[in-house]
Amino acid sequence: MDKVTMTETIIAAKLSKGLSWEQMGKDLGMSPVWLTSACLGMNSAPADKAAAISDYLGLGSEISNALAAYPTKIWDQAVPTDPLIYRLYEIVGVYGETLKEVIQEKFGDGIMSAIDFSMEVDKIEDPKGDRVLLTLNGKFLPYKSW
Template structure:
């Protein structure tokens, strides 16, 4: 089973059970953001987590095996058209250089890891309209001289 078929099976099971990523993550004691990413094929899952996800969603062992496969992280390089994804793309386009400058002033010349990384999505209720709080937490990796 490839990652695309795996994702189709997992998404169908999630929909059939009426589950949210928040519920799945909570019930499995895993980050809902990480579970969603693994189920969408963008991260591999260690064997025990793959088995737990597959059993929880009542999909076959071939899905658990596919969850363990290391992904090829490729996405469409065109400007995204989905409004939510486009806005995130816009944030990076508008604030990317700003974030780079501020991070490098604080840490030096380097990057924020997306490997040693976690992310959370929270809802902040506000009378003027609910707010989305994204927390990106990545290890700083300095560039080395040699």
């Protein structure tokens, strides 16, 4: 089974059971952000987590095998039109160079890992309108000279 079919099957099961990613993460003891990414095919799940997700949703071994398979991380290179995703592109477009400068000033020449990485999404209630708090936590990897 490919990752696209896996994702479609998982989302159909999730919807039919009336589940949220947050609830699934809590029930499975997994980060809902990581769980969602794995179920959308952008990360591989260790065999035990893949089996737990598949069992939780009442799906078979084809799903757990697909969850455990290494993904090819390819996405559309065009700027997306979905407003939420577009705004994230806009943030990187406007603040990307700034973040690079500030990170390298604090840490030196290098990058923030997206492999040794975690991310949290939180809701902050505010009388002026609720706020989205994204926390990106990546290990700093310095460039090496040889």
